[in-house]
Amino acid sequence: METEKEHRTKSVIHARHLTRIYKMGDSEVVGIDDVNLDIAPGELVVLKGDSGSGKSTLLSLIAGLDRPTHGHLTVADHDLTDTTSSGLTYFRRAVVGMVFQSFNLMPTLSVLENACLPGLLAGNPPDRIKSKAMELLDWLGLSARMNHLPAQLSGGEMQRTAIARALINDPEIILADEPTGNLDSRNGRIVVELFAQLNHKWNRTVMIATHSNIADSAATVTVCLKDGKIDGQPCDI
Amino acid sequence: MRHIGFFFRFFIRFSLRNMKKHLGRALTVLLGIALGAAVFTSVRLSIHAALDSFTQSMDVIAGSADRVLVQPGGRVPEEWVSKLLKFSAVREVSPVLTTYVRLAGKQSEPFLLIGIDPLMDRGFHKWQILQHANQDGKSWLELIQKPSSLIIGKSLAEKYALGRGDHVFIESTRQTDEFNIVGILSPGGLAAAEGGMIGLTDIATFQEFTRLYGWVDRIDIKFEPNAESKDIDKFRKMLPDNLRLGPPSAAKESGQGLIRSYQLNLSILSFASLFVGMFLVYSLVALNAASRRRELAILRAVGASPYLLFMVFLAEGALFGVLGWLTALPISTILVKYLLKGVSRTISLLFVKVHVETLSLSPWEILLSFAVTVFTSSVSALQPAWEAMQVPPNEALEISRHGRMRKTSVRKLLIVGVGCLVLVVPLSLLPKILNMPLPGYLAILLLFTGFSLLAPWGLQRTGHALSPILHRFAGIPAYLAGRYVRDSGTRTAVSVGALITAVALFASLVIMIHSFRSTVELWADQTVSGDVFVAAKMGQINQFRYPISPAVVMGLKEFKNRADLVPSRRFYLRYNRFPYEFELLYLKNFFLHGDFVWLKGNPDRVRTLLTQGKGVVISEVFSNRTGLTVGDIFRARIQSSRVSLPVLGIIRDYRTQGGVVFYSLSQFNTRYHDVQWSGCRIFIKDRTHDHEAAVMSVKNDIVKRWGDKLDIVSGNDLRKTILKVFDETFAITTVLLLIALGIAALGIATTLTVLVLERTKQLNTLYAVGAGFGQIRSMILWEAAFMAVVGEVAGVLCGFILSYILVYVINRQSFGWTFLYAVDWRALAMSLPLIILAALAAAYPAVKMVFRESPATLLREN
Numbered sequence A: 001m002e003t004e005k006e007h008r009t010k011s012v013i014h015a016r017h018l019t020r021i022y023k024m025g026d027s028e029v030v031g032i033d034d035v036n037l038d039i040a041p042g043e044l045v046v047l048k049g050d051s052g053s054g055k056s057t058l059l060s061l062i063a064g065l066d067r068p069t070h071g072h073l074t075v076a077d078h079d080l081t082d083t084t085s086s087g088l089t090y091f092r093r094a095v096v097g098m099v100f101q102s103f104n105l106m107p108t109l110s111v112l113e114n115a116c117l118p119g120l121l122a123g124n125p126p127d128r129i130k131s132k133a134m135e136l137l138d139w140l141g142l143s144a145r146m147n148h149l150p151a152q153l154s155g156g157e158m159q160r161t162a163i164a165r166a167l168i169n170d171p172e173i174i175l176a177d178e179p180t181g182n183l184d185s186r187n188g189r190i191v192v193e194l195f196a197q198l199n200h201k202w203n204r205t206v207m208i209a210t211h212s213n214i215a216d217s218a219a220t221v222t223v224c225l226k227d228g229k230i231d232g233q234p235c236d237i
Numbered sequence B: 001m002r003h004i005g006f007f008f009r010f011f012i013r014f015s016l017r018n019m020k021k022h023l024g025r026a027l028t029v030l031l032g033i034a035l036g037a038a039v040f041t042s043v044r045l046s047i048h049a050a051l052d053s054f055t056q057s058m059d060v061i062a063g064s065a066d067r068v069l070v071q072p073g074g075r076v077p078e079e080w081v082s083k084l085l086k087f088s089a090v091r092e093v094s095p096v097l098t099t100y101v102r103l104a105g106k107q108s109e110p111f112l113l114i115g116i117d118p119l120m121d122r123g124f125h126k127w128q129i130l131q132h133a134n135q136d137g138k139s140w141l142e143l144i145q146k147p148s149s150l151i152i153g154k155s156l157a158e159k160y161a162l163g164r165g166d167h168v169f170i171e172s173t174r175q176t177d178e179f180n181i182v183g184i185l186s187p188g189g190l191a192a193a194e195g196g197m198i199g200l201t202d203i204a205t206f207q208e209f210t211r212l213y214g215w216v217d218r219i220d221i222k223f224e225p226n227a228e229s230k231d232i233d234k235f236r237k238m239l240p241d242n243l244r245l246g247p248p249s250a251a252k253e254s255g256q257g258l259i260r261s262y263q264l265n266l267s268i269l270s271f272a273s274l275f276v277g278m279f280l281v282y283s284l285v286a287l288n289a290a291s292r293r294r295e296l297a298i299l300r301a302v303g304a305s306p307y308l309l310f311m312v313f314l315a316e317g318a319l320f321g322v323l324g325w326l327t328a329l330p331i332s333t334i335l336v337k338y339l340l341k342g343v344s345r346t347i348s349l350l351f352v353k354v355h356v357e358t359l360s361l362s363p364w365e366i367l368l369s370f371a372v373t374v375f376t377s378s379v380s381a382l383q384p385a386w387e388a389m390q391v392p393p394n395e396a397l398e399i400s401r402h403g404r405m406r407k408t409s410v411r412k413l414l415i416v417g418v419g420c421l422v423l424v425v426p427l428s429l430l431p432k433i434l435n436m437p438l439p440g441y442l443a444i445l446l447l448f449t450g451f452s453l454l455a456p457w458g459l460q461r462t463g464h465a466l467s468p469i470l471h472r473f474a475g476i477p478a479y480l481a482g483r484y485v486r487d488s489g490t491r492t493a494v495s496v497g498a499l500i501t502a503v504a505l506f507a508s509l510v511i512m513i514h515s516f517r518s519t520v521e522l523w524a525d526q527t528v529s530g531d532v533f534v535a536a537k538m539g540q541i542n543q544f545r546y547p548i549s550p551a552v553v554m555g556l557k558e559f560k561n562r563a564d565l566v567p568s569r570r571f572y573l574r575y576n577r578f579p580y581e582f583e584l585l586y587l588k589n590f591f592l593h594g595d596f597v598w599l600k601g602n603p604d605r606v607r608t609l610l611t612q613g614k615g616v617v618i619s620e621v622f623s624n625r626t627g628l629t630v631g632d633i634f635r636a637r638i639q640s641s642r643v644s645l646p647v648l649g650i651i652r653d654y655r656t657q658g659g660v661v662f663y664s665l666s667q668f669n670t671r672y673h674d675v676q677w678s679g680c681r682i683f684i685k686d687r688t689h690d691h692e693a694a695v696m697s698v699k700n701d702i703v704k705r706w707g708d709k710l711d712i713v714s715g716n717d718l719r720k721t722i723l724k725v726f727d728e729t730f731a732i733t734t735v736l737l738l739i740a741l742g743i744a745a746l747g748i749a750t751t752l753t754v755l756v757l758e759r760t761k762q763l764n765t766l767y768a769v770g771a772g773f774g775q776i777r778s779m780i781l782w783e784a785a786f787m788a789v790v791g792e793v794a795g796v797l798c799g800f801i802l803s804y805i806l807v808y809v810i811n812r813q814s815f816g817w818t819f820l821y822a823v824d825w826r827a828l829a830m831s832l833p834l835i836i837l838a839a840l841a842a843a844y845p846a847v848k849m850v851f852r853e854s855p856a857t858l859l860r861e862n
Ligand SMILES: Nc1ncnc2c1ncn2[C@@H]1O[C@H](COP(=O)(O)OP(=O)(O)OP(=O)(O)O)[C@@H](O)[C@H]1O
Pocket: A022, A023, A024, A029, A030, A031, A032, A049, A050, A051, A052, A053, A054, A055, A056, A057, A058, A211, B857, B860
């Protein structure tokens, strides 16, 4: 049997009794409940579950966007259970990259500027960020779109811009919440393919939350959530 | 009917519920409108009260005469009472004397003493005595029967706790006498004159008291009902040259005219607060329309007519107007108390004496303020309502268009804005319309509108130019703020527009008041020069109708070896309908120590000609009001003499009653007729030794010898009083201004908060991709700083233009005067950074608002 400590060092995501309860006035809503999870580095995790099962809640905890009500969470050697808010900021900048269902690009910034943004926020040298961003955008097939505003892009292009943004600071982990939810199936498949490349070519840990089956084939690990708890295999949705 | 019912139900569900959801914003906007409406309402109400009481007072004093007989600058011999009655057209006459007096001994407020013949006057003035149980109702007869009896008004009685049977000592310009109060006036008629601060005596008592045996101030005349205008003309022709038959209302009309100008100016100033409030309503309704675009598209898709949507948003604006006005009522009741005092003091000091005891709630004024408030806030909703109406139903089909920004063409606004500004120049050159500076006001409105329309362009340019520089020196938050401000279009521009308006108003009024004040200071130093001023007791309030007695004049002349005397005589006259003062001055000595503030004419040449009696100089106000200018002939009748003299020069003068014409006293005495002194200035000759002490010694000498007959004031005190009056007058302006600035700050606070709320998703995204709280807060502060700086720079620019219009167009057309333009750099340099700080402070609620909800909500779609 491996010890708890070994688990922690081996896995990039390590959760114990992770619980997030939302208080809505007097009533309480369970987001996730007593989740134990260990993900080794270099996996492509597909997080599945019905609507309301807690996928986004779990993702937001791992991304450092929210704090758990109980339990422990360590991500890439960062203990997220009790970090300072500046610690969390550093974590979000350097350790994780996020991709959202509705892209969430800054409407007033161009594609290139959107891609550069986290690098600039982190205070890295602008020239380096810029060339890095151009490289990424080139890889994503957006070199011709660099100076366009988000409103001038198609959904697939917007999501690829968002992926460039997520990668600009070289994060260890990429988190995506329903990244294909606002895309047609062709563009959806392209995006999944990009995540798969990131995973096996560049060896990044990727975690995709989705309730569709689009990413199943790319998955190296599948985690199923049901009513906020990790469900036994197989995932049947 | 069913339609209206549906509309209301729809409005409640669609708009009111949404407002309830964002109650804070709605309440802020409401507060802004309420403050604006309160200022407007209370300014209107208090000036109306002053105007009302003035009119009423003038009406009851004028009585029901058809015409009055007066001698310009003098009095009418009493024998004309019986002479007039011989004319067949004349039915009744009533001689009247009036003067301001006060209770002796106490430092009491002057009141108006009216002398009439109770029997002859019965058809002219209405008055009655308050009846007591044990009286026979004949106490008015006591006025005739008992010498030195007096009836007093209610306010006077209450103020000094006087009642029937009391004996009082009353001090006039000539002497002090004992009077016996035989009754109190009951409400109605004459009792309303001067707010009840009056006394009524028999004409004989009055003449005895004032030593005016055989003279009356005026004779009121009623003609036979069948007398035709040609009979009256014939009658007029039979009158001697020095007597004038005029309408009883002349003084009333010119007084009303002055109060109305003041009312108009203050109304416009108070409207500025509402105008700033308009930006608030606009920004909220526009936000509602923009943030609910998708809902609007869906509504349209399921069958709502564009007209319905238009009306809903217009109704939001109107609702703010109605509720704002209602909220304004309690604020107004507090504000109006302060304003009523200030306004009536200002009017009394600057224009005509008014007594405002109570606030008369004019339904018209209340209706007007309601209509103006509702109208302005509805108008502010017009553009967003129009936008809402244009939302095409097929937008409902577009999925997730986050990040799509609708842009109002900045260029289009720029063109319209520049167009407005271009029109400002020709408009401010136009003469006044309907006796009001309407083109000037329109120019101001266009100036504000033009600058506000330029705001988006200004923001875009500044954001564009500054954001790269800021990136280098102030980091990424400043850069992002610059980018956002650059691209946010009309959104941020609205509150910048509000700030521009308020700052412009502030800067221009600071400049105007400073110019005004420094010019008045110069005038006070040069023209109101003199070490000691003496005048007949209560001379000023009685318009110097009682000259200094010859014995006192003889005594004053004894000071000649110690001091230069500048005696003067003032007459209060009318030029056509315009009231002015004709002042005779001993110019030889005046020019030794003082001077006029010259506006037109070569001072050296004019001083010589003037001293030689070859012409007159007129004040700027007189020139503007009458159209007379250098080279024209000034014609007037001064008592028994006819004067016809060329205008040599125009000077600045800021005395209260408007125009002045100056002529040499000594030349008048040799060329026309001898006049007595109404006042005298004394200049100490030796100006090298202890000047203060010399002044005090002369002043004390005079007080000791004639303290009971003269009003004596040192020149320094007089000049200080003039400036104090000036400062008090502008205290009201300052209060109104501060309120407008406060509303602009509310505007910035709401806009920024709204901008934050609107961008919750974007800010959360920033957070998710690695921005710290500090970075996001500093980004919002930078946005506020951008808005504040652009608003302030444009506002100051606009303010400079506005101050020119205020000094050279509005003041000239409203009051007839202009000032030497002077910018108070110190006040501006001190206050402008404060305004920026206030604007930054207004960002505080917005900064607090960021992340009120957890950033994780970002992951929750829909
Ligand atoms: N901010 C919040 N406040 C209150 N309840 C919340 C909040 N966020 C999530 N929940 C609740 O927590 C539970 C889990 O929600 P979560 O968004 O994580 O589900 P999900 O699996 O992402 O669903 P979906 O597939 O619809 O995105 C749900 O019952 C949801 O209502």
